[in-house]
Amino acid sequence: MYFEESTAALSCSVDLIADVTGYFDRSAAGRYTSLNPVRFVDTRVGLGAARGQVAGQGTFAVQITGRSGIPSGATALALNVTVTNPKQAGHLTVFPRGQAARPPPA
Numbered sequence: 862m863y864f865e866e867s868t869a870a871l872s873c874s875v876d877l878i879a880d881v882t883g884y885f886d887r888s889a890a891g892r893y894t895s896l897n898p899v900r901f902v903d904t905r906v907g908l909g910a911a912r913g914q915v916a917g918q919g920t921f922a923v924q925i926t927g928r929s930g931i932p933s934g935a936t937a938l939a940l941n942v943t944v945t946n947p948k949q950a951g952h953l954t955v956f957p958r959g960q961a962a963r964p965p966p967a
Contacts, residue, residue, distance in 0.1 A: 867877060868895050872917065873917040873947055873948050873949045873950070874905045874914035874947075874948045875914055875915055875945070875946065875947045875950035875951070875953070876903075876905045876914050876915075876944070876945045876946045877899050877902055877903075877904050877910070877915055877942065877943070877944060877945075877953070878900070878902060878904075878905075878942070878943040878945060879900070879903075879909070879923070879927060879940055879941070879942045879943075879955075880898040880899060880900050880901070880940065880941045880942075881896060881898070881899045881901055881929075881931060881938055881939065881940055881952055882896055882898050882899075882940070882941055883895040883938070883939040884894050884896070884931055884935040884936075884937065884938050884939065884956050885935065885936050885937040885938075886926035886932050886934050886935050886936065887919045887934050888932070888934055890927065893932055893939075894928070895939075896931070898941065899929045899930065899931070901923055901925055901928075901929070902923055904932070904954060905945070905946075909923045910923065914946065914948075916952065919941045922958050925938060940955065
């Protein structure tokens with residue numbers, strides 16, 4: 862499982878931080894397993910993505926499963942995704958790899 866993050870604000874560059882706090886797994890009878898937060902992305906320091914702000918309309922993919930205690934059979938993740946240092950107002954969309962980002966609600 863990968864996830865892609867997309868900043869979709871006109872020309873809004875942002876730093877992103879993403880922590881995984883739990884997952885669902887088929888082998889655990891579909892139950893939720895909580896974790897102490899595990900940081901997978903911090904663009905301020907180049908963790909999980911290039912160092913530096915993500916440009917507006919930019920995307921990148923991050924491998925989550927099979928790392929840091931998250932099994933490769935995880936079927937869903939609980940994420941805490943934070944935008945910091947935005948250059949202007951905007952929004953962030955997180956979506957599974959291979960799927961299109963959905964537009965924000967009107």
